[in-house]
Amino acid sequence: MFKWKTDEFSWVDFTIDILRILIVLGVVVGAWNTLSSGRISFAQWVNLFAAGLSQGSIYALIALGYTLVYGILLMINFAHGEVFMAGAFSTVFLAEALNRTGFLNEQPLLAILLMIMFAGLVSMTVAILLERVAYRPLRGSPRLVPLITAIGASFFLQYTFRGLYGSGFKAYPQVRILQGAISIGDINIPVVQVFVFGSALVLMLGLYWLVERTRVGKAMRAVSENKEVARLMGIDIDWVIMFTFGVGGFLAGSAGVINGMFRPQGVNFFMGFIPGIKAFTAAVLGGIGNIPGAMLGGLFLGVIEAIGPNLVLAGLGIPGANQLKDVIAFTMLVLVLIFRPQGILGERLSEQKA
Amino acid sequence: MIGRIAAFTVVLSLLGCFLAPAAADEACADPLGCVAVEPEDPIAIGAMLVMSGAINYLGDDTLGGVELALLARDYSFLGHEIELVVEDSLCTAEGGQAAAQRLAADPMIVGAIGTNCSSAAQGAIPIISDAGLVMIAPSNTSPSLTNDDIAAGGSHLPGYFRTSQNGLIEGMRLAEFAALALKSETLATVHDGDPYTSGLARAVADTFAELGRDVVFEGAVNKGDTDMASILTEIAVHQPDVIYVPLFEPESNFFAAQMTHIPGLEDSIIIGGAASFSSSFPENTGDAAVGIYVSGPLVSGDAYDELLSQWVDEYGSDPPSGYHAHAYDATNLLLTALENVAVANDDGSLVFGRQAIRDAVAATKDYPGLTGRLTCREESPFAGDCSPGTALAVFIITEAEVYDDHWPPPVAWNFALDAFE
Numbered sequence: 001m002f003k004w005k006t007d008e009f010s011w012v013d014f015t016i017d018i019l020r021i022l023i024v025l026g027v028v029v030g031a032w033n034t035l036s037s038g039r040i041s042f043a044q045w046v047n048l049f050a051a052g053l054s055q056g057s058i059y060a061l062i063a064l065g066y067t068l069v070y071g072i073l074l075m076i077n078f079a080h081g082e083v084f085m086a087g088a089f090s091t092v093f094l095a096e097a098l099n100r101t102g103f104l105n106e107q108p109l110l111a112i113l114l115m116i117m118f119a120g121l122v123s124m125t126v127a128i129l130l131e132r133v134a135y136r137p138l139r140g141s142p143r144l145v146p147l148i149t150a151i152g153a154s155f156f157l158q159y160t161f162r163g164l165y166g167s168g169f170k171a172y173p174q175v176r177i178l179q180g181a182i183s184i185g186d187i188n189i190p191v192v193q194v195f196v197f198g199s200a201l202v203l204m205l206g207l208y209w210l211v212e213r214t215r216v217g218k219a220m221r222a223v224s225e226n227k228e229v230a231r232l233m234g235i236d237i238d239w240v241i242m243f244t245f246g247v248g249g250f251l252a253g254s255a256g257v258i259n260g261m262f263r264p265q266g267v268n269f270f271m272g273f274i275p276g277i278k279a280f281t282a283a284v285l286g287g288i289g290n291i292p293g294a295m296l297g298g299l300f301l302g303v304i305e306a307i308g309p310n311l312v313l314a315g316l317g318i319p320g321a322n323q324l325k326d327v328i329a330f331t332m333l334v335l336v337l338i339f340r341p342q343g344i345l346g347e348r349l350s351e352q353k354a
Numbered sequence: 355m356i357g358r359i360a361a362f363t364v365v366l367s368l369l370g371c372f373l374a375p376a377a378a379d380e381a382c383a384d385p386l387g388c389v390a391v392e393p394e395d396p397i398a399i400g401a402m403l404v405m406s407g408a409i410n411y412l413g414d415d416t417l418g419g420v421e422l423a424l425l426a427r428d429y430s431f432l433g434h435e436i437e438l439v440v441e442d443s444l445c446t447a448e449g450g451q452a453a454a455q456r457l458a459a460d461p462m463i464v465g466a467i468g469t470n471c472s473s474a475a476q477g478a479i480p481i482i483s484d485a486g487l488v489m490i491a492p493s494n495t496s497p498s499l500t501n502d503d504i505a506a507g508g509s510h511l512p513g514y515f516r517t518s519q520n521g522l523i524e525g526m527r528l529a530e531f532a533a534l535a536l537k538s539e540t541l542a543t544v545h546d547g548d549p550y551t552s553g554l555a556r557a558v559a560d561t562f563a564e565l566g567r568d569v570v571f572e573g574a575v576n577k578g579d580t581d582m583a584s585i586l587t588e589i590a591v592h593q594p595d596v597i598y599v600p601l602f603e604p605e606s607n608f609f610a611a612q613m614t615h616i617p618g619l620e621d622s623i624i625i626g627g628a629a630s631f632s633s634s635f636p637e638n639t640g641d642a643a644v645g646i647y648v649s650g651p652l653v654s655g656d657a658y659d660e661l662l663s664q665w666v667d668e669y670g671s672d673p674p675s676g677y678h679a680h681a682y683d684a685t686n687l688l689l690t691a692l693e694n695v696a697v698a699n700d701d702g703s704l705v706f707g708r709q710a711i712r713d714a715v716a717a718t719k720d721y722p723g724l725t726g727r728l729t730c731r732e733e734s735p736f737a738g739d740c741s742p743g744t745a746l747a748v749f750i751i752t753e754a755e756v757y758d759d760h761w762p763p764p765v766a767w768n769f770a771l772d773a774f775e
Contacts (some may be wrong), residue, residue: 039591043617051583051615169408169604171638179641181615190615263580265607265638268408274578309584322584323576 016338023335030315040310043186048306054193054262056302057200061255062279063286063294064207065127065248071224071289072244075143078150079130081276082157083249085269086126087119088256089161092170092267094118095260099173108177112257116199119253126157127249131242154276162269170267172260196262203254204295207247211291220244224289274326278305281333287343296344305329384707386486389464393702396437398460399424399688402453402468402478402489405442408603411632411674412470413442416492418673419681420467422664423689431689432696432704439463443474445602450474451481458485464706465489465688465715467681472496472550476509483511486708488715490688490740491516492681495524495628496549497557501735508734509549515715515730515738517684517723518651518677521550522735523743525557527769528598528625528649531748532558533565534774535767536623538595542571544585544609546601554600554627570594575605582612590618600627603635611642623647625748632675633761636751643751647766651676651725652747658724672761679745683723687730687740691715715740744770 034040062084069077095115098104104111134153138146178195181188211217222230223240231237259275260267278301286297308328313321336343382388391397401420403413417440429436439460441453450469457463458481465488469475472494479499482489491499494516501508532538541562545551552574559569570592573585586609589597597619599609606626613619624646626635631650636643658679665673691714697705718740721728726742748767754760 040587041617044587044590047615047617048583048587051581055581167406167408168410169634169638171604171607171640174640186617188615188617263608263611264640265611266580266604274580306581306583310587314588320574322588323574323579325579325581325584326576 020339026316027312030312032315033317034311034315037315041186043188045307046187046189048310049303050189050193050197052303052306053299054196054302055306056282056299057197058255058259058262058275058298059279059282059302060295060298061200061203061251061258062275063282063298064204064291065252066280066283067286067288067291067294068220068244068248070283071291072220072241073135073139073146074289075135075146076150076280077130077135077245077248078147078276078280079134079153079157080127080248080252081272081274081279082154082161083123083127083130083272084252084256084259084275084279085272086157086161086256087123087249087253088260088271089165089170089267089269090122091115091119091253091257092172092260093165095172095257096170104173105176108175112175112261115257115260116254119257120250121253123253123256124246124249127245127252128242130157131245136238136241154273158269158273165269167269169265172257172264172267174264175261178261192261196258199258200255203251207251208291210247216240216243278329281329284333285336285343287346290343290345293343293345300344301329301332304332382705382707384709386708386712388708389462389706391434391462391704391706395462396435397431397464397692397704398437398439398462399685400457400460400463400466400468400487401438401440402443402450402457402466402474403440404445404449404470404474405440407444409445409470409629409632411634412493412677415673415675415678416467416470416681418665418669419492419678420685422661422668422678423682423685425664425668427689432693432698433702434704441468443469443471443478445471445474447473447477450477452477454478454481454485454489458482458487463487464692465711467492467684467688469494470677471548472499472553473548475499475514476549479509479511479514483513486513486712488513488515488688488691488712490684490715491518492684493518493628493677494550495519495521496553497522497525497735498549498553500738502737503734510734510737513712515684515687515740517680517687517725517728517740519741519743519746520736520739521553522557524628524649524746525554526561527746528554528748529558529561529565530774531647531767531769532596532598532625533562533567535772536596538567538623540568540570540592540594541596541598542573542589542592542594542622543569543598544589544601545574546577546605547574548577548602550629551600551602551627555598558598575601575609577602577605579605580608582609583616586613586616586619589622590616593618594622596623596625598625598627600629602629603632603638606630606635607639610639610646614642625649628676631749631762633755633759636755636763637759640756643756644753646751648749648751648763650747650749650762651680651745652749652765652768652770653679653725653745655724661724676762679724680741683721683725683728686723687715687718687721687728690721691718746770 065080178192219235282297282301283294286293309321405413443450443453470493475494502510543555545555626648628650694714695710718730725745728740730740747765749763750766755763
């Protein structure tokens with residue numbers, strides 16, 4: 001466990017190990033202080049956990065887009081947060097129209113499905129265009145080139161949508177069927193959170209099936225393993241890469257609508273930035289390029305973000321713990337990069353590849 | 355020959371360029387300099403308002419107030435046309451700074467209306483003050499803006515005035531409303547670090563404590579936060595009777611909507627600030643907005659009704675927020691000051707001394723505005739405050755505002771009329 005004890009002594013290893021001990025100690029002391037004080041009831045913890053799981057489901061759906069593209073092209077598509085925004089922002093107008101006509105509450109499941117399809121198609125189109133126009137011409141360039149292009153594309157998309165839909169905030173209408181809570185004793189889980197987790201799970205399982213059980217999935221895996229060999233086997237590499245971007249885009253658009261059901265407010269041209277960064281963190285946490293890793297990383301990040309401030313930071317007496325939610329997320333990223341650069345499930349991927 | 359004439363003309367022109375400012379300076383005895391308006395030139399008035407972003411409705415609302423005040427004079431003043439130069443100050447210190455710099459760079463600007471947001475004012479004040487200009491804000495409420503004790507966080511400088519009420523007054527009244535009208539014993543406050551929201555939260559908490567009640571939680575969220583579960587759970591630990599949340603949208607929407615999911619807050623009452631006094635707040639918050647109290651400006655009287663009907667005639671709909679009357683008053687204060695200090699020359703040109711304009715605005719006493727009788731004060735922490743502070747009420751959001759696009763909501767407490775027991 002302690003590298004400096006077994007290998008030749010190194011101050012760097014020693015410092016990292018001390019850091020590990022301090023972090024573990026901080027987490028244990030903070031959690032102990034909070035739990036022993038009994039300030040927060042069991043029902044409130046369950047509530048925080050459920051909210052974290054829902055938020056994590058959305059991160060996971062977006063993270064899948066990052067991980068799919070990385071798996072196939074070894075590039076970070078930093079514009080993926082904007083692909084999420086494109087679907088969510090465009091569909092808010094459809095949602096408003098469905099609400100005005102009464103269809104949203106008369107046929108809620110059909111209406112939500114319609115919105116998910118619409119958002120998925122918008123985001124898919126944006127993702128495919130992005131690949132075709134911005135990334136494909138740069139294939140084969142040094143890895144820094146598409147990375148910088150992705151950042152540029154991210155700004156381009158933000159301000160294009162600002163120009164299209166304005167800079168004000170919009171909100172998804174409330175769906176009556178998703179209001180209320182499921183009560184189990186003292187515990188009340190909001191129906192919308194069950195819906196978010198359930199629908200995200202369906203989409204994630206669908207993706208897993210697509211990648212593992214279909215011909216196109218097999219082609220995606222082949223391209224991911226070795227493009228040249230895949231080409232020799234008759235696989236149309238360009239088409240598979242475009243398809244991968246499309247699938248990632250569809251998931252991001254769907255996440256936009258699911259997010260709109262969960263947190264209806266705050267829909268605007270900038271809404272993809274933070275979830276995009278968080279989803280990227282989730283993908284790295286889980287092991288970038290690894291599909292189950294992205295799912296697990298998203299859920300883990302959502303739960304840690306929801307529970308961490310109240311459990312650890314408040315227990316350590318840190319004021320304004322709730323404001324440090326993002327600090328927890330990004331600290332997790334730094335810790336993973338320091339201690340386990342391959343991510344939570346990263347090892348399994350390398351074993352498979354080997 | 356032609357070459358000599360050309361050379362003579364050039365020399366004359368250069369002499370003219372050097373001598374003309376000297377002549378203008380000679381005519382101007384004002385310590386901050388003068389604005390000279392030539393006979394055919396318009397009088398330029400600046401406006402630093404939030405014209406884009408999430409709360410651009412506030413900019414539209416106050417711009418309408420300014421335009422109607424100018425329209426009442428037919429955009430004409432002392433024989434000159436009035437030109438309105440609008441700059442987008444956003445709702446940030448950087449936005450206010452940029453807008454102020456653009457106005458300060460224009461030597462023809464005689465004064466400005468704005469900003470909307472207190473944060474933008476903090477960026478604008480030093481530049482406007484250095485440029486010798488005046489700015490009259492229609493919707494700033496942060497107490498720090500009229501406090502000239504820099505060590506105590508004050509940011510007031512000469513040239514800053516406002517027709518909106520000071521947050522100290524608003525905070526005091528809201529705390530009284532919470533303690534005496536709602537009979538609450540415990541209070542939690544939440545701000546977002548903005549001078550407007552933190553100033554109000556501080557003022558409410560201080561007065562609430564002075565009234566012998568308990569302030570059980572004082573916290574903050576980050577601008578841009580969407581997940582409020584963490585802070586709401588922390589507040590739920592204390593189970594306050596009232597939560598004062600003067601946040602802007604969309605944070606206020608997220609806060610109110612997610613509060614319904616948190617065990618322990620079922621009986622807590624939310625009081626929102628004027629930043630949520632907009633028809634978009636109930637629309638975007640949904641069911642959870644019903645029963646929320648929101649403070650906001652309340653103006654009444656025949657003159658105001660007349661303004662409202664002019665508004666509908668001019669813009670075809672109701673005002674989007676509640677500070678148009680304050681903007682109308684701010685514009686009239688500036689125009690009245692200009693009227694009092696203008697030096698008219700025989701050729702029709704006008705000269706305005708910059709210090710004279712400041713002094714004239716500062717000397718405003720009992721001006722009959724739409725928002726009450728305005729008197730500009732000089733003593734800190736109210737330096738530059740011109741509002742009588744009476745045009746304030748607490749409104750309660752009902753289902754009509756959420757579902758039927760009704761606006762404004764019914765008044766729950768009118769500070770000008772209702773008395774505490």
